[in-house]
Amino acid sequence: MTLLDWIVLAGWLLFSVSYGLYRARGSQSTHGYLLAGKTMPWYAIGLSIMATQASAITFISTTGLSYVDGMRFVQFYFGLPLAMVLISMTAAPIFHRANVYTAYEYLEKRFDRRTRRLVSVIFLIQRGLGAGLALYAPAVVLSVILGWPEHITTFVIGALVISYTTMGGVKAITWSDVQQMVLIFSGLILALIMALSLMPKEVSFLDAVSLAGAAGRLNAVVTKFDWNDRYNLWSGLIGGMFLALAYFGTDQSQVQRYLTGRSIAQSRLSLLFNAAAKVPMQFFILFIGTMVFVFFIFERPPVLFQPVDERRLETTSGYDNIQTRFEAAHEKRRANALSWIRARDSQSLANYREAQREMDSVREDARKLAGAAPDTNYIFLSFVIHHLPSGVVGLVIAVIFAASMSVVSGEVNSLATVSVMDLYRPLKPNAPDKHYLAASRLATVFWGAYALSFAGLGRHLGSLIEAVNIVGSLFYGGMLGVFVLAFFVPRARARGAFFGVIAGEAAIFYCFFFTKISFLWYNVIGCMVVISAGTLLSLRAGAEGSN
Amino acid sequence: MKLPYQAQADEEPPPFLGTWERVYGAIVIYLAMLIVLFYAFSAIFTPPPSK
Numbered sequence: 001m002t003l004l005d006w007i008v009l010a011g012w013l014l015f016s017v018s019y020g021l022y023r024a025r026g027s028q029s030t031h032g033y034l035l036a037g038k039t040m041p042w043y044a045i046g047l048s049i050m051a052t053q054a055s056a057i058t059f060i061s062t063t064g065l066s067y068v069d070g071m072r073f074v075q076f077y078f079g080l081p082l083a084m085v086l087i088s089m090t091a092a093p094i095f096h097r098a099n100v101y102t103a104y105e106y107l108e109k110r111f112d113r114r115t116r117r118l119v120s121v122i123f124l125i126q127r128g129l130g131a132g133l134a135l136y137a138p139a140v141v142l143s144v145i146l147g148w149p150e151h152i153t154t155f156v157i158g159a160l161v162i163s164y165t166t167m168g169g170v171k172a173i174t175w176s177d178v179q180q181m182v183l184i185f186s187g188l189i190l191a192l193i194m195a196l197s198l199m200p201k202e203v204s205f206l207d208a209v210s211l212a213g214a215a216g217r218l219n220a221v222v223t224k225f226d227w228n229d230r231y232n233l234w235s236g237l238i239g240g241m242f243l244a245l246a247y248f249g250t251d252q253s254q255v256q257r258y259l260t261g262r263s264i265a266q267s268r269l270s271l272l273f274n275a276a277a278k279v280p281m282q283f284f285i286l287f288i289g290t291m292v293f294v295f296f297i298f299e300r301p302p303v304l305f306q307p308v309d310e311r312r313l314e315t316t317s318g319y320d321n322i323q324t325r326f327e328a329a330h331e332k333r334r335a336n337a338l339s340w341i342r343a344r345d346s347q348s349l350a351n352y353r354e355a356q357r358e359m360d361s362v363r364e365d366a367r368k369l370a371g372a373a374p375d376t377n378y379i380f381l382s383f384v385i386h387h388l389p390s391g392v393v394g395l396v397i398a399v400i401f402a403a404s405m406s407v408v409s410g411e412v413n414s415l416a417t418v419s420v421m422d423l424y425r426p427l428k429p430n431a432p433d434k435h436y437l438a439a440s441r442l443a444t445v446f447w448g449a450y451a452l453s454f455a456g457l458g459r460h461l462g463s464l465i466e467a468v469n470i471v472g473s474l475f476y477g478g479m480l481g482v483f484v485l486a487f488f489v490p491r492a493r494a495r496g497a498f499f500g501v502i503a504g505e506a507a508i509f510y511c512f513f514f515t516k517i518s519f520l521w522y523n524v525i526g527c528m529v530v531i532s533a534g535t536l537l538s539l540r541a542g543a544e545g546s547n
Numbered sequence: 548m549k550l551p552y553q554a555q556a557d558e559e560p561p562p563f564l565g566t567w568e569r570v571y572g573a574i575v576i577y578l579a580m581l582i583v584l585f586y587a588f589s590a591i592f593t594p595p596p597s598k
Contacts, residue, residue, distance in 0.1 A: 071589075074585065078578070078582060081574050081575070081577070081578045082575065082578065084574070085571045085574055085575065088567070088571070089567075089571070209592050210592055210594075212592070213589070213592035213593040213594065214593070214594055216593070218588065218589045218592050218593050219589060219593070220585040220586070220588060220589045221582060221585050221586040221589055223586075233582070263559060264559070265559035265560075265561065268561075268567065269561070269562075272570060272574060275574050275578075276574065276577060279578070279581055280581065283581075283585065349594055
C-alpha cells in the first residue's frame, strides 16, 4: 500500500461513516432508530439489501471460490428471484399491515408468546454467529495488508463498527449502503478491466475465457441432479429458493430493511429490484475470479495465498522441494496454455489440463506441509495488493471495508432490535420510549462484542461465503417452516407451531451430523418437517379441544 | 377463513406493467432467460473432457 492508497482508504471510510450519520440525524426514538420512521424509498432499501450481501465476503471469498472451483456457485442464487416474488406476494404486505418492529412479533399475534420467543432465540444464535464471520472477513484484508495477526485486526474493525452502529441506527446503515453499492459496482468493473489489461498481449479476451473454460472454471450451470453436490441447477432453484425465502422472509436483518419502506409498494419494489440484479451481479463477481485465475496462469502466483502460511511454509524442511515442483508446474501450465490457444487441438488441451492438475497437487501438498487452512479468501486480495496500481488498491480495499462494516452494523442492529423488542419489552412493557432506545443502544454494544468473540471461528471454516450460508442453513428451515404455517395453514395452532419448530431443527441437525446431504437441502427438509409436524400437532390439538 | 396474505390491500399499483402479477411473471421469465444464457455461455467456452 502506498501513501495514495492510504489516503483513498481513510478518506472513503471517513466519508462513508459521516454520510450515514448525517442522514440519520434526528433518530431519537425507537421507531426512528429501528425502523427509520418508515420513510425509506424503494431504491435505497433495494440497494441496502444488496449491499448487505455484497460484503467483504462477496469480494474476497466468491472470487476465490471461482478461482478454485469455477462459477457453479452462481446456481446458489437461482432460487432468489423466485423467493423475492413469493415474499412480495406474502410476507412484505403481511408484516407491513401487522405494523410490527420484527418478524417474530407477528408470530405472537398469530400464535403465542412462547413461539415468538423460541424463534427469536434461534435467530439470535444464528445471526450472532453470522455477524462474527462477517466481521472476520475485513480482518483478513487488514492482516494481509498490514501483516498484523487477525485477532488484532478483528478487534480494531469490531470497535469501529460497534461505535458507528450504536450512534446511527438503521437509517444510517441504509444510507451508507446506498453510496457503498455505487462504489462496489464501480470497483467490480475496475477490477475486471485491470485483470484483463494485465494479461499478456497475445492473450485476447476470448482466449482468456477459453482458458478458464478449458480448466473447468466456467461451469455456471450443472444440470445433473445429485443430493450430495452442493451446487447444481436443482439445488440452486429449490434449495436456494428455500434459503432465500427464509433469509428474506424470516431473518430480521432483511425484514427490518423492507419494514423501513414508506408503503407496501416501496417494499415490494425493493425486493424485486434485488430479484433482477442479484443473479447477474454474482455471475459478474464469479467471472472476475475466473479472470484472476487466467491472470495467474501467466503471472507466477504465490504457492499459498495466505501470507502467514506462506512464511511458515518457507521455514519447513520440504519447502525447497515444493518450490521447485511449483515453479516447474507453473511454467508447464503457462507454456501449455499458450500452445493451446494457438493450436486449439486436443493434445495441447490435454497437456494444459494435466499441468493444471499438477499445480493443484503441489498447492495441496504445500498446504498440508504448512498445516494451513484453505486459502480461498486470500486469492483476490493477493491479486489486488500485488498487481493493481497505486490508488486503485486503496479504492478496492475501501470498498471491501465499507461494505463489510455496513453488513456487520446491519446485522448487529437487527440483533439488538430482536433482543429489545421480542425478549426485553414483553418483560417490561410500560417503560417510556427513551428507555427502549437506551436498551437498543446497549444491546447493540452487546451484540457487537458477541460477534467479536466468534469472529476467530472464520479462520477454521475455509471459504467464508460457504461458511456463512452453512450456518444460516442450520436454522433457516425451522424459521421458514413456522412462517409458512402462520401464513398458509389456517388451522395451525400455537402448540403445533412451537413443537413443529423443534422437530424441524432436530431434523436439520440430524442431517448435518449424520448424513452427507448438501447444506442447501437443509432448508427444504427443515421447512417440510415443521409444516408436517406443526400441522399434525395442530389438528390433534384441535381434535382434543373439540372432545 | 381468509389467509393473512389474502387480506385486501390498500395496494398501490406498480409503476410499470400495470399489475403486480405481470411484474412477477416478468421476473420469472427473466430468470429462465438468464439460466439459458449462462448454460449456453458455459457450453460454448468449455471444450469436452480430454480422452
